[in-house]
Amino acid sequence: MAPLVRKFALTAHVTASVGWLGAVGGSLALSIAGLASRDPQLVRAAYLMLKVIGEFVLVPLAFASLLTGLVGSLGTQWGLFRHYWVLAKLVMNLFAVIVLLLYMQTIGYLAGAAAKITSSSRGLLELRNPSPVVHAGAALALLLVATTLSVYKPRGIRYGLRKQHEQRSVSRAAAVATPTASQAGEVVP
Numbered sequence: 001m002a003p004l005v006r007k008f009a010l011t012a013h014v015t016a017s018v019g020w021l022g023a024v025g026g027s028l029a030l031s032i033a034g035l036a037s038r039d040p041q042l043v044r045a046a047y048l049m050l051k052v053i054g055e056f057v058l059v060p061l062a063f064a065s066l067l068t069g070l071v072g073s074l075g076t077q078w079g080l081f082r083h084y085w086v087l088a089k090l091v092m093n094l095f096a097v098i099v100l101l102l103y104m105q106t107i108g109y110l111a112g113a114a115a116k117i118t119s120s121s122r123g124l125l126e127l128r129n130p131s132p133v134v135h136a137g138a139a140l141a142l143l144l145v146a147t148t149l150s151v152y153k154p155r156g157i158r159y160g161l162r163k164q165h166e167q168r169s170v171s172r173a174a175a176v177a178t179p180t181a182s183q184a185g186e187v188v189p
């Protein structure tokens with residue numbers, strides 16, 4: 001990948017991934033407000049906004065992080081399976097996307113119910129649900145781990161480099177054991 005294109009891809013990846021983390025932080029604050037508040041209007045607003053943030057920010061950024069991550073891996077020397085930290089992020093990202101899509105159904109139900117209940121304050125307060133807090137908290141922890149892995153890029157677990165080294169040693173040993181045709185004095189066509 002040309003250096004300029006690579007910088008662009010990395011900028012897109014960091015913007016999407018860290019933007020996703022920030023949006024999850026905002027969702028966690030709204031989820032806590034929705035769960036802890038005794039104000040029915042705040043509960044309604046929290047669940048309605050959680051749906052909007054989920055649909056228009058979390059889901060697009062999660063997919064953007066995954067796609068730009070794949071471009072940054074496959075288009076550079078990092079590769080997809082050469083380093084455990086890249087592979088770990090891929091698994092974490094795929095897991096987070098699946099859970100996010102399932103969570104969107106829960107938040108869709110909560111927001112739909114919050115929009116329908118117009119008169120009963122009690123009904124709105126009964127809607128309070130720990131699921132958004134649990135999901136946002138777990139997602140925040142997972143994305144913090146992914147960000148830390150990305151910045152530190154742990155060296156001790158470089159699967160790909162070890163494999164390359166092993167392969168090079170094997171081919172060197174094979175070359176010593178069997179001399180090439182020219183070394184053996186044969187005429188190579």
Ligand code: HEM
Nearest residue numbers: 010014017066069070072073078089090093146147150151
């Ligand atoms: C789970 C969410 C993710 C977060 C929060 C995240 C975060 C980051 C950050 C902050 C960097 C910049 C590190 C630096 O330049 O020092 C980075 C780079 C990178 N990420 Fe991710 N990432 C995520 C997902 C992925 C996925 C799914 C892949 C692979 C499929 C991936 C592959 C890479 C690669 C290869 C780089 C280095 C790119 C380069 O140097 O050109 N990331 N990531």
